[in-house]
Amino acid sequence: MKLTHTPLRVSIGAFILNSGLGKRSLEGQSAEAVHGMASGAIPQLKQFEPDRFAKLLSRGEIALGAALLNPFVPSLLAGAALTAFGAGLVQLYLKTPGMREPNSLKPSQAGIGLAKDVWLVGAGLTLMLDALTHRRLVR
Structure with missing residues (x-):
């Protein structure tokens, strides 16, 4: 892990780890x-019982948070996991009724909490792109 990735990985990792522990x-x-x-936005999740889904979500958030905090997990891998997680939250925002103003991407008052998760996608992509471009420069 590059030193410059530390603030991003620690702040997001601690937030997601705390969220997972709370669930x-x-x-x-x-x-x-x-x-x-979640199943309203991603119908495939209906196959899970609610209690089982909650446990899996909690474990997934704990694992992602721990991976971001662990300096031995490569930024490319941590960024890919963060991007996928963030994309799922953005999908939740886009597909859940009432989260956006009609015919717009602009969040409604109820959707602000989910709309802000787009920053997770941006952070994940930043970690991935930096890791990929750094590899090319080093070679």
Whole structure:
């Protein structure tokens, strides 16, 4: 990991790790709410029971947060995982009714919390592109 990646990886990694740790005990109605929103945007997620989905989401966030915080995980790999995770959240924003103003990408008041997750895609792509361009310059 490059030293210049440290602030980005630590700040995002700590945030996502904390989010995953907070979801460890999701069950019942809370798990159903998270599962319902996610499966509304990504229908393939309906195959999971809500409690199982919540556990998988928690574990995924914990793993991603830990990977970002671990300096031995290459930035290309951490960036790819972050980009995929962020893209899923952006898809949730784009496909969930009421998150955007009609006929617009502009977020509604309810959608601001999800719309901001586009920065995760940008950060992930930055880590990946920097790792890829750095490899070419070094060769």
